[in-house]
Amino acid sequence: METQLFITLAGIHLLALMSPGPDFALMLTKATGPRATAVAAAAGISAAILVHTLLSLSGISLLIQSSPALFTLVKVAGSLYLGWMGISMIRAGMTPSAATTDDPAPAAEISGGSGFMQGFYTNMLNPKALVFFLTLFSSLVSVDAGWGDKLIICIIMFGLSFAWFGLLAFGLTSGGLHTWLKRKACWLNNLSGILFVVVAISILANLLYY
Structure with missing residues (x-):
């Protein structure tokens, strides 16, 4: 039964990882810079x-x-961070040099630490991620599950996440694709x-609606 549970969780999580969203968008923007930054962002998302x-x-x-009250605070904090990230990306995209230089991102943004923290906060502060994982585990994992099974689940979730986003980091920063992405940094x-701003607005709109 545990093996079937692990396979089911892995399959659902892998499909969720492959769906477009803020995490994927962040990887695209980080792929316009050094590979180390993209890998760090992948590690940050996986850690979250x-x-x-x-x-x-x-x-x-x-x-x-x-x-x-607490969930509202999480939603507000998440929407503000995602909105701030979105505005920062748009401002970076409007910088003329971003479309013409081989190293469009400012030095402060291309450090590994910065990439990791942006990846971590982008996923961690997204309320939709919290709801997704809570729904996933409450539906499939028994409250009586032992810590051995939970440890295996943690390894699966982190391992699949880093494998997928790490693969993206290496693939998007390889050869001609990396060159093309750097040239399209402004558009990306x-x-x-x-996308970040739309997600932030949707979170706030949902909050106001309810």
Whole structure:
């Protein structure tokens, strides 16, 4: 039964990883810079997914969602961060040098630490990610599951995440594709920025609606 559960979780998570969203958009923008930055962003996203997994399996995510005030705070913080990231991307895309230089990103943005933290916060502060993992684990993982099984689940979630985003990091920063992405950095920043802003607005709109 555990093996079937692990396979089911891995399949659902892999499909979710491959779906377009803020994480994928961030990887595209980071791929216009050095490979190390893209890999660091992949590690940051994967680390956030691991934290979401731990929070869900330990019941903390359920407590957050069960508290209207706390969940509202998470949504507001997440939407503000995603909106700020989106505006920053759009501003970067409007910089003329971004479309013409081989190293369009400012030095402060291309460090590994910066890439890791942007990847981490982009996923960690997305309320939709919290709800997704909470729903996934509450539906499939028994409350009586042992910590051995939970440890295996954490390894699967982190391993698949880093494998997928790491593959993207290496693939997008290889050969002619990397050169093409660098030339299209302006457009990628603008499109990714718009996506981040739309997601931020949708979170706030949902908050106001309810």
